[in-house]
Amino acid sequence: MAYNRYFEDEKMENLDPNNIKRVLAYLKPYKYRVALSLFLMAMAAFADLLGPYLTKIAIDNYILAGDYRGLTIISLIFMGLLAVNGFAVRFRVLIMSKVGHQVVRNIRQDLFQHIQNLSFSYFDSIPAGKIIVRVMNNVNSLQNLLENGLINIITDTFRFLAILLIMLNLNLRLTLISITVMPILIFLIFLLKKKIRIGWRRVQKKRSNMNAYIHESLTGMKITQAFVREEKNSNIFKDLQNDYVSNWMKTVMMSHGIFPIVLLINTASVIIMYLVGIRDLNAGLVTIGTLVALLQYIWRLWQPIINISNFYNQVLVANSAAERIFDVLDTDPDIVDLPEAKVMPEIDGKVEFKNVSFSYEEDGEIILKDMNFEVQPGETIAFVGATGAGKSTIINLMTRFYDIDKGDILIDDIDIQGVKIASLRKQIGVMMQDTFIFSGSIADNIRYGNLEATREDIEEAAKMVYADSFIREMENGYDTEVNERGSRLSVGQRQLISFARTILSDPKILILDEATSSIDTQTEILIQKATQAVLKGRTSFVIAHRLSTIRNADRIMVLEAGEIIETGSHEELMARQGHYHDLYMAQYNRVI
Known part of the structure; x- marks a missing residue:
C-alpha cells in the first residue's frame, strides 16, 4: 500500500x-x-x-x-x-x-x-x-x-x-x-x-x-527549530489552509x-x-x-x-x-487470528525460522530471503548488520506485527500463524528502538504492560536497569507526571523507563532492539551486568550497532541483504576474520 x-x-x-x-x-x-x-x-x-x-x-x-x-x-x-x-x-x-x-x-x-x-x-x-x-x-x-x-x-x-x-x-x-x-x-x-x-x-x-501536516509539524518541532525551518513550514501550512x-x-x-x-x-x-x-x-x-x-x-x-x-x-x-x-x-486488519487459532501455551522459548521470505509491499523489495535458523530455549542471539539488512524485520515477524510471505516461524515447534495473536505477544517482551513514553506518571509507564504489578515490582524493575536513582531524584519520584512522548525526559532516561517496562512484563522471550543505543557508556556497563540475570533462563534476541555490547551472546548472526552470511560466537567470528571481524575492528579502531 x-x-x-x-x-x-x-x-x-x-x-x-x-x-x-x-x-x-x-x-x-x-x-x-x-x-x-x-x-x-x-x-x-x-x-x-x-x-x-x-x-x-x-x-x-x-x-x-x-x-x-x-x-x-x-x-x-x-x-x-x-x-x-x-x-x-x-x-x-x-x-x-x-x-x-x-x-x-x-x-x-x-x-x-x-x-x-x-x-x-x-x-x-x-x-x-x-x-x-x-x-x-x-x-x-x-x-x-x-x-x-x-x-x-x-x-x-x-x-x-x-x-x-x-x-x-x-x-x-x-x-x-x-x-x-x-x-x-x-x-x-x-x-x-x-x-x-x-x-x-x-x-x-x-x-x-491540513491536519496531517499539523500533526507532523508538532511531532518534529525540535527538528524544525534546530534547522530554522519555521518560515518555510509556515508557508507550507499557509498553502494548505488556502487550499482548504x-x-x-x-x-x-x-x-x-x-x-x-x-x-x-x-x-x-x-x-x-x-x-x-x-x-x-x-x-x-x-x-x-x-x-x-x-x-x-x-x-x-x-x-x-x-x-x-x-x-x-x-x-x-x-x-x-x-x-x-x-x-x-471497513478496513480489515492484515494480521488476524485464524478461525481455528488456539491459545499459545506457556512457552519454553525455542524459536525456529524455516525458509522464511518477506517483503513489506506486494511485489516489493524482498527483505528476508529463505531465512533459516534455530534457537534453543535460554539462548541469547544477537543480530548484526547494516541498516536495512533485515534485523528489525525478523523481530516484527516473530511477534506477528507482519505476516510472512512464505515459510514457517515456529515457537516450541508450534506455528505462530495458528495461535491467537494476543496469547503470543503476551509472552514476548519487546523493547523497540523508538521508545515511547505515554503521558501520565513514571510508575504508570513502567506498569503499562503489566497492570497487576505492585509498587514494589515497579521499583524492582527500575532498579534492575538502574533507573531507580534518577526517578527518585525527580520532584514526585515514581509519581512524577511526564508529558506525551516523555519530552521532559532525556533520551537515555526514556530508554531506561522503557527497558524497565519490558522487564516488568516478565516475558518468556525477550527482544532488545537497540535497547542501549542512547545510554552513556557508564550506565550501559551497569545495564549489561543487570541484564545478564534478566536474560538467564529466557530466550533473548538482541539487535545492537554497538558491537561491544553483544560479545557475551551465545550466537551472533550477521545479516546482509536479508540473508544470514555468518553465525557463531564472538570469539568464533573474530577467529574467522570475516565480515563480523571487519565490522568489529572498524568500530573498535574508531573508539580507540
Whole structure:
C-alpha cells in the first residue's frame, strides 16, 4: 500500500448512500427516545398549524361580527397553542441533543477500538494526522444530522403535506395557482446536488491534509527549530489552509445558494396569491379570513422546503464524513487470528525460522530471503548488520506485527500463524528502538504492560536497569507526571523507563532492539551486568550497532541483504576474520 502524504488527497471509492443508513443504525438503542422526540415535534407542528386556521375563524366569525367574547376565547386557545409549541420544541431539543452526543460517542468508540486492531501496514500507509481527523472531525460532522436532521426531515415532510392539504381544503384554486413555481425549485436542487456532494468530499480531503501536516509539524518541532525551518513550514501550512478555505468557500456558496433560490420562489408564490386572491376577494370567491389564512400558510408551506433543502446539505456533509469513518471501519486488519487459532501455551522459548521470505509491499523489495535458523530455549542471539539488512524485520515477524510471505516461524515447534495473536505477544517482551513514553506518571509507564504489578515490582524493575536513582531524584519520584512522548525526559532516561517496562512484563522471550543505543557508556556497563540475570533462563534476541555490547551472546548472526552470511560466537567470528571481524575492528579502531 503506497504511503499517502500530507499534501496528497486520499483516494475514495464512489460515495455510498448506504453510509447514512449505517449511521442511523446507531440510533436503534435509542428508538424510544427518538419516538418521543417525533411525538413532541408532531405536537409542536399541530399547535403551529392551527394558528392560521384560528386567525381565519377569528376574522370571519368574530371580528367582523363584533363578538369580543368569541375573540377572547380564540385568543386564549391561540396562546395555549404557543405554549404547547414552545414546550414540545424545548424538550425535543434536549432529548435529541443527548441522543446525538451518545451516538457520536459510540461511533467514536467503535472507530478507536477498530483502529487499535489494525495492522502496522495500515499505519505505514496513512499519516497519523489524517486518522485523527476521522476520529474527531468526521465523527463530529455527524452530530448535527443526528440531533436535528433526522427528526426535522420527518416532521417537515408531514408538515409540508399537512399544510398543503389544509390549503387545498380552504381554497383549491388559489393553492394550485400559488404552487405552480415549485417545479422550478425541484429542478434547480437536482441540478446542484452532484456538485455540492463532490465539493464536500473535496473539503474533507483538504481538511485531512491540513491536519496531517499539523500533526507532523508538532511531532518534529525540535527538528524544525534546530534547522530554522519555521518560515518555510509556515508557508507550507499557509498553502494548505488556502487550499482548504478555497474549496470550503466554493462548496458553501453552492450549498447556501439553494436558500436564496427558495426564498425568491417563495416570494413569487406569495405575490401570485396576493394578486389572484385580491381579485377573488373582490369577486366574492374568497373570504377575508380565508385569504389571510392562506397567506400565512403559504409562508409556512415553504419553510419545510427550506428546511428540507438545508437537510439535504447536512446529508451531503454527513455522508462525506461517514464515508471516511466507514472506510476505516471497513478496513480489515492484515494480521488476524485464524478461525481455528488456539491459545499459545506457556512457552519454553525455542524459536525456529524455516525458509522464511518477506517483503513489506506486494511485489516489493524482498527483505528476508529463505531465512533459516534455530534457537534453543535460554539462548541469547544477537543480530548484526547494516541498516536495512533485515534485523528489525525478523523481530516484527516473530511477534506477528507482519505476516510472512512464505515459510514457517515456529515457537516450541508450534506455528505462530495458528495461535491467537494476543496469547503470543503476551509472552514476548519487546523493547523497540523508538521508545515511547505515554503521558501520565513514571510508575504508570513502567506498569503499562503489566497492570497487576505492585509498587514494589515497579521499583524492582527500575532498579534492575538502574533507573531507580534518577526517578527518585525527580520532584514526585515514581509519581512524577511526564508529558506525551516523555519530552521532559532525556533520551537515555526514556530508554531506561522503557527497558524497565519490558522487564516488568516478565516475558518468556525477550527482544532488545537497540535497547542501549542512547545510554552513556557508564550506565550501559551497569545495564549489561543487570541484564545478564534478566536474560538467564529466557530466550533473548538482541539487535545492537554497538558491537561491544553483544560479545557475551551465545550466537551472533550477521545479516546482509536479508540473508544470514555468518553465525557463531564472538570469539568464533573474530577467529574467522570475516565480515563480523571487519565490522568489529572498524568500530573498535574508531573508539580507540
